[in-house]
Amino acid sequence: MADEFLALVRGPVDPRCVDCVANDAHGGVVTFLGVVRDRSDDGRAVVGLTYEAYEEPALREFGAIVSEARRRFGDVRLAIAHAIGELEVGDVAVAVAAAAAHRAAAFDACRYAIDELKRRAPIWKKELYAVGDARWKSNE
Amino acid sequence: MNVRVIAFANLREILEPSLRSLDLPQGALVAEAWTELERLVPALRAHRSSLRIARNGRIAGSDEPLVDGDELALLPPVGGG
Numbered sequence: 728m729a730d731e732f733l734a735l736v737r738g739p740v741d742p743r744c745v746d747c748v749a750n751d752a753h754g755g756v757v758t759f760l761g762v763v764r765d766r767s768d769d770g771r772a773v774v775g776l777t778y779e780a781y782e783e784p785a786l787r788e789f790g791a792i793v794s795e796a797r798r799r800f801g802d803v804r805l806a807i808a809h810a811i812g813e814l815e816v817g818d819v820a821v822a823v824a825a826a827a828a829h830r831a832a833a834f835d836a837c838r839y840a841i842d843e844l845k846r847r848a849p850i851w852k853k854e855l856y857a858v859g860d861a862r863w864k865s866n867e
Numbered sequence: 868m869n870v871r872v873i874a875f876a877n878l879r880e881i882l883e884p885s886l887r888s889l890d891l892p893q894g895a896l897v898a899e900a901w902t903e904l905e906r907l908v909p910a911l912r913a914h915r916s917s918l919r920i921a922r923n924g925r926i927a928g929s930d931e932p933l934v935d936g937d938e939l940a941l942l943p944p945v946g947g948g
Contacts, residue, residue: 761948778947779875781940784924785947809947821948841948849921850947851876863877865944 730797732806733789735780739814745806745824753804753826757837761821763814767864772857776820778811781849785809792843796825796836803827803836809850820852868893868935870900878918878941881910891933897922898929900939911941918943
């Protein structure tokens, strides 16, 4: 891959898709996976999530986040993959991987990328509850 | 002139299926498009303070002029990850 891999995928993310960040020069690899939980933040039983994205702007935002991470943390390779569509409990909704020569920059870049993705990327999540109703949930 | 309107998440559910595009006077601003949207879909009004409006995929200021064929997108607070 180039120094970045950015994707929106239909259905669950295969976390192996971000393994491509590692190479012979970047041996410190940090991966974050966001997995669908069975409880909402307010304690309701969740059976699944539906994600939708404003796709081109979302991918552009991923790219901006990667560029910022490189300016902040130096020579880092990053991969970001986010699911859209319907997911079940246990599915991977988002995978972020960062690779650098040493671990500190990889941890920092991975943390930066997932935090900024959650704050900025035009992606929305609907929680589907066990009792049958559903609600859009923002990160605010 | 005519601008396409799309929306996401709860705003999409409010907008659909009532509205796909807006007829506006030449040179109308984003703010004027919003006023017309509120008139046509009053349920949107409660969301003005929290949503952002994108023009052709980029966040737009309310004083930005529109041209025929533009796409306006109504973006509620995001929830990715």
